[in-house]
Amino acid sequence: MWAVFKKELKSYFLSPIGYVAIGLFLLVFSLFFYLTTISIRAVDLGNLYFNTARYGLLVIVPIITMRMFAEERKNGTEQLLLTSPKSITGIVFGKFFAAVALIAMTLVISLIYYVILCFFQAPNIVPTLVMILGFLLLSMAAISLGMFASSITENQVIAAIITIVFLVVPWFLPNLGEAFTIIDLMSSYQKFPAGLISVKEVVNLLSFAAVFILITIIIMQRRKSVK
Amino acid sequence: MPEGTPLYTELTVREFVNYMADLKSVKAKEKKQAVERVISETGLKNVENKLIRNLSRGYKQRVSLAGALVGNPDVIILDEPTVGLDPKQITEIRSLIKNLGKNHTVILSSHILSEVSQICERVIIINNGKIVAIDTPENLESKTEEKDIIIVTVEDPKNNMDNLKNTISEIQEVKLLKDNEDGTKQYQITSSSGVDLRKKLFETLPKQEIVILELKKNESTLEDAFIKLINNTTEQNENVEPEKDKEILKKEKEEKKQAKKQEKLSKKQAKKEQKEKNKKGGEK
Known part of the structure; x- marks a missing residue:
């Protein structure tokens, strides 16, 4: 897992993707920082993280996950991975955590906004860290979804579209019925922005991630045995 | 090493080999x-810090080979390693593979048979998923030589070649292959099997006032052997298999039935024995 993780993380920064993703992410952050705090003179970062999670992840996650397996399959480098003695589980987790690490880096940079607010009135640091933790869990769930989309196709664009559709469609499902709220990832990011850790939300996000990681592992395992 | 050399083109050669390790x-x-x-073995030392993306095809092939070699595997499987290379690169890769053969078992799949006969020690020809032949390339070549055929190019102003059959008794057939513009002619001479006529021809032809310009044995290549073997098996399949198949299938079915019967019988017996044992145990 470690070898794949290292190489994947390096690959993000050898191609423009890593820089583009972080740059776009920070752009969205800054935009909402202005809208949710500066313009209304609030010292609460909750809205910042909530809105960035809602709209930022929609753009960033497909960018960093679409190439994961689709590119390898298209270039044939998948063969190198599948024929190596490393386990599929290790490979999938290596790739997964490389993407998570990329988002974690951005989140560390996002502490800038906390520092800026400190010039006016320092918000409590603990709730901010909780928001960031929740954000990380949320992006793990979204990344697992994107990874799954990438593993079922060799076309990166299709992988990206599948991810976006899966992320956007649940927004409108609650209008059809209350039961659909569970599918919406954002419904599990309601208490975090207030600085609260809710067991329900944590379990929701982690199990969501686990399910899609598992499906990805199964798909790759199948590809290995079929080949 | 897979065909088409899939590589991570955004890495440098050294990074790639490291990753494969x-x-x-x-x-x-x-x-x-x-x-x-591995890098020095495959001759990549001078490009080790270049991006794979910027390398030529021959070098990419070598990087792929290096990736396969690292970790010192006992068996190396190469799928068409010289496809799409220029002649110089091909000879380099070939000598590399030959060197590898000293310490590893190399399995090479290729359609270029001249390459196979140069590099390989043993050849397996597979047709339609079935193994047609396993042998050394030399044996395969000599196996398919049916008759001793000699090709001569001569200068023959008096047309004495036509009478050659009468002077040398072992000759079965003299066939004119080519009538060149400079007055020389190329003949194909077939002798009765097992006789090498080259010496005799060399001695007798000058006496007939025929000048020999070229005299060679028609050596069959691996390609000829391949085509012959493949043709033989496909013909056999077409002619014989349908009937045989049915027979074989019938036999197989019968055998299976018998096997099942036997299994049932043996199971019954086992059960009986167990029952008896149980009974005995109960009695005791």
Whole structure:
């Protein structure tokens, strides 16, 4: 897992993707920082993280996950991975955590906004860290979804579209019925922005991630045995 | 080493080989040395810090080979390693493979048969998923030679070649292959089997006032052997198999039935024995 993780993380920064993703992410952050705090003179970062999670992840996650397996399959480098003695589980987790690490880096940079607010009135640091933790869990769930989309196709664009559709469609499902709220990832990011850790939300996000990681592992395992 | 050399083109050669070493779980202590050895073995030393994307096809092929070699595997499987290379690169890769053959078992799949006869020690010809022949290339070549055929190019102003059959009794057939513009002619001479006529021809032809310009045995190549073997098997399949198949299928079915019967019988017996044992146990 470690070898794949290292190489994947390096690959993000050898191609423009890593820089583009972080740059776009920070752009969205800054935009909402202005809208949710500066313009209304609030010292609460909750809205910042909530809105960035809602709209930022929609753009960033497909960018960093679409190439994961689709590119390898298209270039044939998948063969190198599948024929190596490393386990599929290790490979999938290596790739997964490389993407998570990329988002974690951005989140560390996002502490800038906390520092800026400190010039006016320092918000409590603990709730901010909780928001960031929740954000990380949320992006793990979204990344697992994107990874799954990438593993079922060799076309990166299709992988990206599948991810976006899966992320956007649940927004409108609650209008059809209350039961659909569970599918919406954002419904599990309601208490975090207030600085609260809710067991329900944590379990929701982690199990969501686990399910899609598992499906990805199964798909790759199948590809290995079929080949 | 897969066909089409799939590589991570955004990495440098050294990074790629390092990654492959990691993937193959080469121990951290031996890794540096292993990577170094493979890079020098495949002649990549002068491009080790270049991006794979910018390398020529021959070098990419070598990088792929280096990736396959790192970790010192016992068996190396190469799928068409010289496809799409220029002649110089081909000879380089070939000599590399030959060197590898000293320490590893190399399995090479290729459609270029001249290459196979040059490099390989043993050849397996597979047709439609069935093994047609396993042998050394030399044996395969000599096996398919049916008759001793000699090709001569001569200068023959008096047309004495036509009478050659009468002077040498072993000759079965003299066939004119080519009538060249400079007055020379190329003939194909077939002798009765097992006789090498070259010496005799060399002695007798000058007496007939025929000048020999070229005299050679028609050597069959691996390609001829391949075509012959493949043709033979497909013909056999077409002619014989349908009937045989039915027979074989019938036999197989019967055998299976019998096997099942026997299994049932043996199971019954086993049950009986167990029952008896149980009974005996109960009685005791």
